[in-house]
Amino acid sequence: MHMVNITLAIPENLKEKLQNHKEVNWSAVTRMALEEHLKRIEMVEAIAQKSKLTKKDAEELAKKIKSEMARRHGLIKR
Numbered sequence: 001m002h003m004v005n006i007t008l009a010i011p012e013n014l015k016e017k018l019q020n021h022k023e024v025n026w027s028a029v030t031r032m033a034l035e036e037h038l039k040r041i042e043m044v045e046a047i048a049q050k051s052k053l054t055k056k057d058a059e060e061l062a063k064k065i066k067s068e069m070a071r072r073h074g075l076i077k078r
Contacts, residue, residue: 008030010018018026053061070076 018024048058051058067076
């Protein structure tokens, strides 16, 4: 497989922490994280294609879910 390079911007303190663990192949860790995130995106897209929800319905549902999660974690009170 042909590999290409990308450049990432990260905070200085994160760079320092990464450098403390030279035994870790951070390129491989990043590659796996990107692949896993893309799998999740593709799964959501596949589900969304089959959904009968309108964009407005989905946004309202997302708002309700976020609000309830915030309430459960004590971030907001009702």
